Amino acid sequence: MRNRWRVLTPLLATCLVVTACTSGQPPAPAVQSSAPGAAASQAPAQGGTGAFPRNETLYTGGTQWGAPANFNPIRNWDHATGTNGLVYEPLFLFDPNTGTFTPWLAESGAWADDTTYELKLRQGVTWSDGKPLTAADVVFTFELGKMKTVPYANLWTFLKSAEAVDAQTVRFSFSKPNYQQWANALYSRVIVPKHVWESRSEEDVVNGVNDKPVGTGPYTYHSHDQDRVAWVKRDGWWATKALNKDVKPKYIVDIVNSSNEVAMGLLLQNGLDLSNNFLPGIANLVNGSFGVKTYYPEPPYMLSANTAWLVLNTEKKPMDDPAFRKAVAGAVDTKKIVEGVYGNLVRPANPTGLLPQWDKYVDQNVVSELGFTFDQAKAKKMLADAGYKDTDGDGFVENKDGSKIQLKIEVPAGWSDWMESIRVIAESAKAVGVNLTPEFPDYNALVDKRSSGKFDMMINNERQLSNTPWMYYDYLFQLPIQKAQNTVNFGRYENKKAWELVQELDGKKPEDEAGMKEVLSRIQRIQLEEMPAIPLWYNGLWSQTTSSVWTNWPSSAPDAPKSAPTMWRNWLELGGILTLTEIQPAKG
Amino acid sequence: MRRYFGRKLLIYGLTFFAAVTINWLIPRLMPGDPVASMVSRANLTQPEAVAAMQAYYTGLFGLDLPAWQQYLNFWGALLRGDLGISIWLFPTPVADVITRAVPYTLGLLVPAILLSWWAGNRFGAFAARRRLLDNTVLPVGYILTATPYMWLAILLAWGLGIVAGIFPVAGGYSYAMRPNLSWEFAGSLALHWFLPFLSLFLVAFGGWAIGMRNMIIYELEADYSSYLAALGAPRRLIRRYAFRNAVLPQITGLALQLGVLVAGALVTEVVFSYPGLGSLILKAIQNQDFFLLQGIFLFIVTGVLIANFVIDIVYVLVDPRTRAGMGAEA
Numbered sequence: 001m002r003n004r005w006r007v008l009t010p011l012l013a014t015c016l017v018v019t020a021c022t023s024g025q026p027p028a029p030a031v032q033s034s035a036p037g038a039a040a041s042q043a044p045a046q047g048g049t050g051a052f053p054r055n056e057t058l059y060t061g062g063t064q065w066g067a068p069a070n071f072n073p074i075r076n077w078d079h080a081t082g083t084n085g086l087v088y089e090p091l092f093l094f095d096p097n098t099g100t101f102t103p104w105l106a107e108s109g110a111w112a113d114d115t116t117y118e119l120k121l122r123q124g125v126t127w128s129d130g131k132p133l134t135a136a137d138v139v140f141t142f143e144l145g146k147m148k149t150v151p152y153a154n155l156w157t158f159l160k161s162a163e164a165v166d167a168q169t170v171r172f173s174f175s176k177p178n179y180q181q182w183a184n185a186l187y188s189r190v191i192v193p194k195h196v197w198e199s200r201s202e203e204d205v206v207n208g209v210n211d212k213p214v215g216t217g218p219y220t221y222h223s224h225d226q227d228r229v230a231w232v233k234r235d236g237w238w239a240t241k242a243l244n245k246d247v248k249p250k251y252i253v254d255i256v257n258s259s260n261e262v263a264m265g266l267l268l269q270n271g272l273d274l275s276n277n278f279l280p281g282i283a284n285l286v287n288g289s290f291g292v293k294t295y296y297p298e299p300p301y302m303l304s305a306n307t308a309w310l311v312l313n314t315e316k317k318p319m320d321d322p323a324f325r326k327a328v329a330g331a332v333d334t335k336k337i338v339e340g341v342y343g344n345l346v347r348p349a350n351p352t353g354l355l356p357q358w359d360k361y362v363d364q365n366v367v368s369e370l371g372f373t374f375d376q377a378k379a380k381k382m383l384a385d386a387g388y389k390d391t392d393g394d395g396f397v398e399n400k401d402g403s404k405i406q407l408k409i410e411v412p413a414g415w416s417d418w419m420e421s422i423r424v425i426a427e428s429a430k431a432v433g434v435n436l437t438p439e440f441p442d443y444n445a446l447v448d449k450r451s452s453g454k455f456d457m458m459i460n461n462e463r464q465l466s467n468t469p470w471m472y473y474d475y476l477f478q479l480p481i482q483k484a485q486n487t488v489n490f491g492r493y494e495n496k497k498a499w500e501l502v503q504e505l506d507g508k509k510p511e512d513e514a515g516m517k518e519v520l521s522r523i524q525r526i527q528l529e530e531m532p533a534i535p536l537w538y539n540g541l542w543s544q545t546t547s548s549v550w551t552n553w554p555s556s557a558p559d560a561p562k563s564a565p566t567m568w569r570n571w572l573e574l575g576g577i578l579t580l581t582e583i584q585p586a587k588g
Numbered sequence: 589m590r591r592y593f594g595r596k597l598l599i600y601g602l603t604f605f606a607a608v609t610i611n612w613l614i615p616r617l618m619p620g621d622p623v624a625s626m627v628s629r630a631n632l633t634q635p636e637a638v639a640a641m642q643a644y645y646t647g648l649f650g651l652d653l654p655a656w657q658q659y660l661n662f663w664g665a666l667l668r669g670d671l672g673i674s675i676w677l678f679p680t681p682v683a684d685v686i687t688r689a690v691p692y693t694l695g696l697l698v699p700a701i702l703l704s705w706w707a708g709n710r711f712g713a714f715a716a717r718r719r720l721l722d723n724t725v726l727p728v729g730y731i732l733t734a735t736p737y738m739w740l741a742i743l744l745a746w747g748l749g750i751v752a753g754i755f756p757v758a759g760g761y762s763y764a765m766r767p768n769l770s771w772e773f774a775g776s777l778a779l780h781w782f783l784p785f786l787s788l789f790l791v792a793f794g795g796w797a798i799g800m801r802n803m804i805i806y807e808l809e810a811d812y813s814s815y816l817a818a819l820g821a822p823r824r825l826i827r828r829y830a831f832r833n834a835v836l837p838q839i840t841g842l843a844l845q846l847g848v849l850v851a852g853a854l855v856t857e858v859v860f861s862y863p864g865l866g867s868l869i870l871k872a873i874q875n876q877d878f879f880l881l882q883g884i885f886l887f888i889v890t891g892v893l894i895a896n897f898v899i900d901i902v903y904v905l906v907d908p909r910t911r912a913g914m915g916a917e918a
Contacts, residue, residue, distance in 0.1 A: 051772075052764045059763060066871055067685070069677035077630045078678065148640040151630060206644075207679050223766055226688050227759055227863045230766075253763055258861035261742075265750050265757035414874075444620025444876045447628050486628055486638045 052230065055585060058249035058550060060567045061263055062276030062542065064256045067226035072210040073190045074150060076569060080229045081254040085572025087128075087215035087231070088190035091119065091138070093573050094467045096357045097562055101183070101467075104573075105133065105191055105216060107168075111509065117172040117182065118165075125238040127193045128220050135164035140194035142172075147202045155185055178506040180470040187467065187573050191216070218247040218580070227256045245581040249550070252580075254567060267292060267544060274553075275544045276566050280417065282544060283343050293545050295565060296556045299344035302540025303564065307353045307472070308346075308418075308461045310409075310425065310534040314493040315453055318399055319407075323386035325531040329372040331379040331432040332425050334536055341420040346537045352524050353535025354469050360513075361469045363521035370528035379432045388433075396435040407436045409457040412443035418459055421536075451484040453492050460490060461539055464570070468510065473502045473523055476532050493532035498523060541566055552584045596900055600893050611885040612662055615878040616655070622675050622876035623651060649675065649879070662882070671886070672879035676871060682883040685868065690887070692760050693864035695781060697853050700788035705842055708796020713831050715797065716804035726801060732794025737852040741787040741859040748783060755783050758861035784860045788852055792845070799841060803834035836907055843899045846892050 068080035073088040091106040109119040125133040158176040219231035263277040294301040312319040351371035388397040411418040429436035479499040545553040561582035563575035671682035715721040749757040762776040807830035857866030872880040
């Protein structure tokens with residue numbers, strides 16, 4: 001027996017020794033490395049080990065929910081954080097607060113006539129491999145869209161041709177000038193280098209990992225692991241000379257999220273400088289002495305990023321009746337959601353659902369005439385007037401034909417804030433006599449139901465802030481209804497007149513504000529009369545910052561920068577990149 | 589001997605086949621279409637683009653084939669060592685995703701399982717018949733085993749991580765470092781490893797200690813112990829015999845515990861954001877990544893089967909009766 005134990009003992013002993021020598025590290029250096037880079041700030045000369053000195057590194061989080069799997073700018077929904085924006089850059093930036101376009105890779109751009117757009121490129125922009133950016137790169141990038149599986153393939157439904165007039169000039173000709181969509185493409189599409197990409201197949205363009213990204217931006221790829229991606233600043237970024245702007249952090253390390261709790265923990269340990277996670281209860285930290293800041297020091301704490309809509313399936317009874325939809329709109333206690341569920345982290349939405357940044361596009365006359373307000377007594381009366389009565393005395397109203405109304409409202413399981421919200425909505429509905437119960441299916445199951453139209457009600461916030469409210473009306477009214485509605489008009493609402501107006505809006509130039517407003521007013525009249533989907537609240541641009549290493553974060557304070565404090569995908573071109581040029585090291 | 593192992597191997601083979609089949613089946617019974625949710629994340633504006641993309645990826649993943657063909661292809665690819673492409677981490681091959689996570693999970697599980705087993709048994713044996721220890725420390729053991737991994741993990745993360753600031757709360761190694769061969773990096777690895785390890789170790793430790801303590805008391809009261817004592821054998825010797833007998837059920841228990849520990853590791857890894865297989869399973873389920881899920885389960889099933897096989901061998905080594913039985917058969 002003793003002999004047999006001898007077989008096992010060395011095994012166990014090895015384990016013990018291994019653990020002993022790993023966990024038995026002297027605590028001092030270990031503690032330093034626990035708060036990322038604390039060690040480094042004391043001993044910055046660790047270059048040999050490839051460490052990131054704390055005082056030169058910006059730690060971000062809240063964008064990436066899985067290991068960085070590709071650096072492909074075409075895949076702007078799942079590429080590693082920063083691929084677009086830090087490495088690849090767009091022609092323009094768009095500032096949602098002021099509604100202005102800032103020339104970025106472009107020096108200027110203008111409509112030569114109604115169907116021709118001429119773009120002048122900036123001089124002296126180089127790719128990170130040293131080659132200059134030319135008009136051929138821009139033409140090449142847009143022509144990639146001729147491949148059907150490239151996400152911006154739809155541009156070619158109204159774009160006729162793109163040609164390089166000379167090295168710095170590109171001329172775009174349109175078969176049908178959709179000015180609003182085009183303006184959107186100008187800042188949301190990044191330019192890729194022709195000399196690197198031209199040999200790639202469609203397969204490679206759409207699905208390639210692109211592990212050595214060559215871009216014009218201020219950073220290049222440094223390294224990545226399954227829970228992080230690191231970017232390093234490169235010399236010779238064009239904007240340093242041309243615009244006198246410089247990004248301050250030498251390294252950016254974006255940390256992959258596993259949960260909001262972990263993000264909160266890292267933030268409190270000063271391991272994250274910028275967290276773009278939704279952290280419930282962040283107000284307590286902002287008001288306490290934890291060194292965590294948000295854009296506004298008071299409610300709503302965050303800038304608004306998108307609208308949460310209550311989507312009603314207009315193909316089903318009784319949601320096919322505008323009177324019913326409007327009654328529901330008046331019955332929902334949004335204030336209770338904003339205060340009770342979110343602790344004032346969000347704002348209640350305007351009856352049109354247009355974000356605060358688009359306030360100027362809201363026709364206040366139409367809103368005051370037709371807009372809804374929270375009034376359950378009135379909602380009840382609207383239901384009664386429209387013929388919804390409680391005929392069997394169970395406390396809930398019935399359909400006009402006397403059949404029972406039993407509706408479900410759904411959000412994905414695990415989305416805790418939304419789950420609480422629909423509980424409030426279901427209560428509100430019951431208060432006016434509509435039998436509505438909350439349900440929480442798996443996310444993928446809900447996506448299925450959503451695209452096939454097999455739901456009653458749900459919450460959705462698919463469309464984000466952009467340069468034009470056209471985006472929102474495209475979302476509400478797009479026709480024709482397909483077998484699968486994957487991205488827009490989930491409620492399958494059909495109104496030809498409204499869709500024509502939305503297309504008319506697309507044909508207005510962005511600088512023609514009066515013309516846009518005129519069409520928008522007509523759209524909003526239909527929207528409020530028909531209420532195809534009910535705007536609830538504005539989700540925030542979740543953003544928490546700490547100032548132990550980097551200061552001068554954007555905020556509502558008078559002398560602070562006003563750009564978007566975020567690394568979210570498609571937000572670097574909405575000002576996120578400017579934030580990186582504004583922040584300052586805390587010491588020295 | 590050969591027959592014994594032959595039979596065992598056959599059983600393991602069948603188990604493996606069944607497990608892999610179930611593992612192939614389960615994700616496909618989940619509601620929803622992975623390609624649809626993948627495409628919906630792409631946020632395309634134009635329905636034509638959506639249709640084109642959907643068709644493309646369905647073909648790419650072979651999800652447009654009839655189920656039986658998918659199943660055959662799956663075995664074919666498996667035998668070639670090809671686990672497919674991850675949907676969630678497109679376009680990374682599943683094998684790559686798993687290989688990167690495995691060292692972390694093994695580094696966590698193997699020491700936690702073996703050390704807790706060893707220490708728990710030693711401690712349980714030691715505590716039995718020592719009233720003071722029995723009354724003070726073992727109740728703690730009861731509390732520990734009854735503690736859900738997650739709860740203990742969160743307590744540890746909060747107490748030692750955020751409040752005391754001694755340990756990091758997330759990641760496999762410091763976010764300020766890159767993997768390299770240095771003491772600093774090893775230290776960082778160890779520091780990030782310690783809390784997840786501790787939470788697994790503590791919970792398992794409590795269970796083993798209680799089990800062992802009860803077994804020892806039982807054995808010490810058995811006839812052979814009394815007989816030995818009556819013969820005047822030293823106490824030490826009696827206890828050693830009791831321990832050898834008491835440890836046998838614990839070995840069986842170890843085999844049974846393995847599966848549970850894998851689940852425990854899942855939760856622990858999620859809490860500490862530790863980059864092992866556990867975190868991957870959760871994400872794979874959430875994102876309906878069939879191929880990743882299959883790959884991970886395949887790995888776990890194989891691991892648990894191998895571990896059980898090893899324990900079978902150990903059993904032959906430590907229990908003379910098993911060998912006697914085999915001798916009679918052969």
